[in-house]
Amino acid sequence: xxxxxxxxxxxxxxxxxxxxxxxxxxxxxxxxxxxxxxxxxxxxxxxxxxxxxxxxxxxxxxxxxxxxxxxxxxxxxxxxxxxxxxxxxxxxxxxxxxxxxxxxxxxxxxxxxxxxxxxxxxxxxxxxxxxxxxxxxxxxxxxxxxxxxxxxxxxxxxxxxxxxxxxxxxxxxxxxxxxxxxxxxxxxxxxxxxxxxxxxxxxxxxxxxxxxxxxxxxxxxxxxxxxxxxxxxxxxxxxxxxxxxxxxxxxxxxxxxxxxxxxxxxxxxxxxxxxxxxxxxxxxxxxxxxxxxxxxxxxxxxxxxxxxxxxxxxxxxxxxxxxxxxxxxxxxxxxxxxxxxxxxxxxxxxxxxxxxxxxxxxxxx
Amino acid sequence: xxxxxxxxxxxxxxxxxxxxxxxxxxxxxxxxxxxxxxxxxxxxxxxxxxxxxxxxxxxxxxxxxxxxxxxxxxxxxxxxxxxxxxxxxxxxxxxxxxxxxxxxxxxxxxxxxxxxxxxxxxxxxxxxxxxxxxxxxxxxxxxxxxxxxxxxxxxxxxxxxxxxxxxxxxxxxxxxxxxxxxxxxxxxxxxxxxxxxxxxxxxxxxxxxxxxxxxxxxxxxxxxxxxxxxxxxxxxxxxxxxxxxxxxxxxxxxxxxxxxxxxxxxxxxxxxxxxxxxxxxxxxxxxxxxxxxxxxxxxxxxxxxxxxxxx
Numbered sequence: 001x002x003x004x005x006x007x008x009x010x011x012x013x014x015x016x017x018x019x020x021x022x023x024x025x026x027x028x029x030x031x032x033x034x035x036x037x038x039x040x041x042x043x044x045x046x047x048x049x050x051x052x053x054x055x056x057x058x059x060x061x062x063x064x065x066x067x068x069x070x071x072x073x074x075x076x077x078x079x080x081x082x083x084x085x086x087x088x089x090x091x092x093x094x095x096x097x098x099x100x101x102x103x104x105x106x107x108x109x110x111x112x113x114x115x116x117x118x119x120x121x122x123x124x125x126x127x128x129x130x131x132x133x134x135x136x137x138x139x140x141x142x143x144x145x146x147x148x149x150x151x152x153x154x155x156x157x158x159x160x161x162x163x164x165x166x167x168x169x170x171x172x173x174x175x176x177x178x179x180x181x182x183x184x185x186x187x188x189x190x191x192x193x194x195x196x197x198x199x200x201x202x203x204x205x206x207x208x209x210x211x212x213x214x215x216x217x218x219x220x221x222x223x224x225x226x227x228x229x230x231x232x233x234x235x236x237x238x239x240x241x242x243x244x245x246x247x248x249x250x251x252x253x254x255x256x257x258x259x260x261x262x263x264x265x266x267x268x269x270x271x272x273x274x275x276x277x278x279x280x281x282x283x284x285x286x287x288x289x290x291x292x293x294x295x296x297x298x299x300x301x302x303x304x305x306x307x308x309x310x311x312x313x314x315x316x317x318x319x320x321x322x323x324x325x326x327x328x329x330x331x332x333x334x335x336x337x338x339x340x341x342x343x344x345x346x347x348x349x350x351x352x353x354x355x356x357x358x359x360x361x362x363x364x365x
Numbered sequence: 366x367x368x369x370x371x372x373x374x375x376x377x378x379x380x381x382x383x384x385x386x387x388x389x390x391x392x393x394x395x396x397x398x399x400x401x402x403x404x405x406x407x408x409x410x411x412x413x414x415x416x417x418x419x420x421x422x423x424x425x426x427x428x429x430x431x432x433x434x435x436x437x438x439x440x441x442x443x444x445x446x447x448x449x450x451x452x453x454x455x456x457x458x459x460x461x462x463x464x465x466x467x468x469x470x471x472x473x474x475x476x477x478x479x480x481x482x483x484x485x486x487x488x489x490x491x492x493x494x495x496x497x498x499x500x501x502x503x504x505x506x507x508x509x510x511x512x513x514x515x516x517x518x519x520x521x522x523x524x525x526x527x528x529x530x531x532x533x534x535x536x537x538x539x540x541x542x543x544x545x546x547x548x549x550x551x552x553x554x555x556x557x558x559x560x561x562x563x564x565x566x567x568x569x570x571x572x573x574x575x576x577x578x579x580x581x582x583x584x585x586x587x588x589x590x591x592x593x594x595x596x597x598x599x600x601x602x603x604x605x606x607x608x609x610x611x612x613x614x615x616x617x618x619x620x621x622x623x624x625x626x627x628x629x630x631x632x633x634x635x636x637x638x639x640x641x642x643x644x645x646x647x648x649x650x651x652x653x654x655x656x657x658x659x660x661x662x663x664x665x666x667x668x669x670x671x672x673x674x675x676x
Binding site: 050051052071072073077078079081083085087088089098099102103146150 | 568570571573574575576577578579580581584588589592593
């Protein structure tokens, strides 16, 4: 087991700057998830840790060793690929044993380790089969088995669940989490799915355009997004945004546009003071909106028109339009509203977010 | 409601009759689609083959209709020393060239499978020996092996390897070596491009996974690439063996089977007997002698391919 340090790493292809100075310290036994849209550099970063891509600039350390020049086999890592990358002409047993054979383990030890891994993953009965005779979930387990038999210092996962159907994905996600709790091996996990990132990661790294946007524990990212991008990326349904202008109003600040005129919460008034007269973005999560019952101060509510009501059983998602912006509000399942109806939505001022109109960075109290 | 009521009252049901559309019957359509192929195969393969078979059991010569003589022609071949040499030559020629074509073709394919500048251009360029009409390129080779004007001799002489000209096509062994070289030169592109196509179907992830698993480049080739490429390799070898075994052009242009019959293959010897000397039935017998040997090779290889593909 070991730490992984990524220090000022760049990756340039001929005419493409894929990773633009990524730095990240991964602690021993930590499960870190790199998440972002395709092309954000997360997979390239992972492949540089694996040794499958050269590093243009910067250093990657596993433990105390700079591994920049080491080939993959000498880094003591194991990787699970998106398409499993099982050797199609070998049996499940041989697939899992291959890495041990290459490292010249004796036969009895190989047998013991493969049996143990197969037991953990529940694929004992399939050891003699070929990969193509297995279901997607079973192949995924074999790929995991191939990684864990080697007992490496670091596990690398490259979107390992994206080829599974939705139900199996949830199931394998839980198993991965259990497996990590059991083995405690340092893991770096790449995904574009923010739910996977939130549920699996001890810490989550949000990337975009080759840069890290924010690093933090899942709830920290959820509650305190560093910028508008992270706010919109983490959470489902996504955070609502409305472009507003900040204006002085007596001792307080108001944020307004053509459809809303709301008070800036007190804890944000001081930092937003510098933004008076300037554009900003108001952000509020769907669950921090509710149907107004008239008890709230008027400037903690705004008017909206219902477009669609999605009944989910435990909640209703209201797709509403509020002037130029579309929003989603998660409201109580007993609420009855019709499309086209005008409603008043109240927001929780403690959970309101404001982002700078230009830099899109969060304004924090 | 109204519709249901009226039908239940009168029970008048109209059974629609299908229009006569003969081509919508799969049976008829199958025959129709098979017809062109069957005509072509029958006219240009089955018929000539049967005529060859009939010819080989007569004593037909040019201008002489001939009579049925049973297996006399084949008996004569059995005691013909030139025919013995032909069998050996053809097997040796096929064996050596196939080994080299496979080795060089695979090597080239592995190189071409990497990423480099002008990749597409190079891949196309590699095919040149395969594209140029064989007779033309073989003539060029014939000049290169010419005893007097040989550019090979000139180069070897200039670099000090030889002191007097080598008579490439005048010596039996050297002539065989020469046609083997030309056949390899012509055949490597086919192997290279076909194997390259096979290599491109192998996911690069597999090699990366093996690299992480601790396999060195040679081990990755041996444990991953080679077994996954094997089905393609076997098919390419099958084509190549059939073509090489029945090769005619290269030998005919380079040596005409000489010197002293040292480079005769089945096809050139059959041509010399049948067309050159006019002994049509004996020529047919030589051609047909190829058949059982090729059949055996094809059966063995096809069985092997099936086994490999099932894995």
